Amino acid sequence: MHTKQCDVADRSQRETLYEWALKEYPNLNVLVNNAGIQKEIDFKKGTEELFVDGDEIELNFQAPVHLSALFTPHLMKQPEAAIVQVTSGLAFNPLAVYPVYCATKAALHSFSLTLRHQLRDTSVEVIEMAPPMVDTGLNQKSRDKQGLTYRGISSEEYVQYFLDGLKEGKQEITNERVEGLRDATRADYDRLFEQMNTQEN
Numbered sequence: 001m002h003t004k005q006c007d008v009a010d011r012s013q014r015e016t017l018y019e020w021a022l023k024e025y026p027n028l029n030v031l032v033n034n035a036g037i038q039k040e041i042d043f044k045k046g047t048e049e050l051f052v053d054g055d056e057i058e059l060n061f062q063a064p065v066h067l068s069a070l071f072t073p074h075l076m077k078q079p080e081a082a083i084v085q086v087t088s089g090l091a092f093n094p095l096a097v098y099p100v101y102c103a104t105k106a107a108l109h110s111f112s113l114t115l116r117h118q119l120r121d122t123s124v125e126v127i128e129m130a131p132p133m134v135d136t137g138l139n140q141k142s143r144d145k146q147g148l149t150y151r152g153i154s155s156e157e158y159v160q161y162f163l164d165g166l167k168e169g170k171q172e173i174t175n176e177r178v179e180g181l182r183d184a185t186r187a188d189y190d191r192l193f194e195q196m197n198t199q200e201n
């Protein structure tokens with residue numbers, strides 16, 4: 001594995017990454033937009049928490065949109081290619097303590113649908129990875145604060161689910177729990193929102 005450090009929240013670093021990647025790997029055929037942060041934001045405090053510890057809109061949404069635009073013309077020249085967008089189950093039903101995070105993932109889900117449609121006659125597949133809660137380094141501060149004992153499924157379990165989904169030719173890969181959310185009716189969504197966002201959180 002070869003790596004290059006890049007702050008993908010920085011537009012000029014994204015451009016440098018793109019130029020480096022194509023120079024080093026002219027046959028590159030997959031872009032995975034994985035980087036993301038998740039923050040608790042209380043809008044009753046105004047802008048106090050909005051930009052502390054990173055800008056979720058820039059990193060979770062602007063970066064994958066820009067990188068997709070940069071790489072698409074190159075990917076279209078490859079016989080087989082893919083763009084993987086990492087969204088979340090929270091794209092379908094938001095948790096109010098993470099208001100901007102959930103909105104960026106819903107936006108990236110929407111963008112995945114339209115990008116897939118635009119690229120339907122090309123060699124580029126657009127695959128959406130929408131994990132449930134997975135036990136990773138994501139926002140441990142908030143998970144500790146909420147006293148969550150359940151930290152989600154393991155990365156290995158989700159990766160296996162994702163690989164199985166790829167083999168089956170799925171373009172949107174979640175897990176059983178999120179699939180339930182994805183297929184919910186409007187009434188189910190309202191009920192789930194009430195369940196997920198109680199008076200306590």
Ligand SMILES: NC(=O)c1ccc[n+]([C@@H]2O[C@H](COP(=O)([O-])OP(=O)(O)OC[C@H]3O[C@@H](n4cnc5c(N)ncnc54)[C@H](OP(=O)(O)O)[C@@H]3O)[C@@H](O)[C@H]2O)c1
Pocket residue numbers: 006007008009034035036037038059086087088089130131132133134135136137138139152
């Ligand atoms: N864990 C979950 O429950 C869950 C559920 C649904 C969706 N997701 C999504 O899955 C993706 C991966 O998250 P994770 O769970 O693996 O969390 P994680 O362990 O916190 O990993 C986040 C990754 O994003 C990278 N990153 C953060 N800011 C960056 C920046 N400015 N530039 C470049 N890279 C940056 C981090 O790199 P460094 O290590 O170098 O900082 C790290 O590799 C995210 O998009 C997240 O929203 C996670």
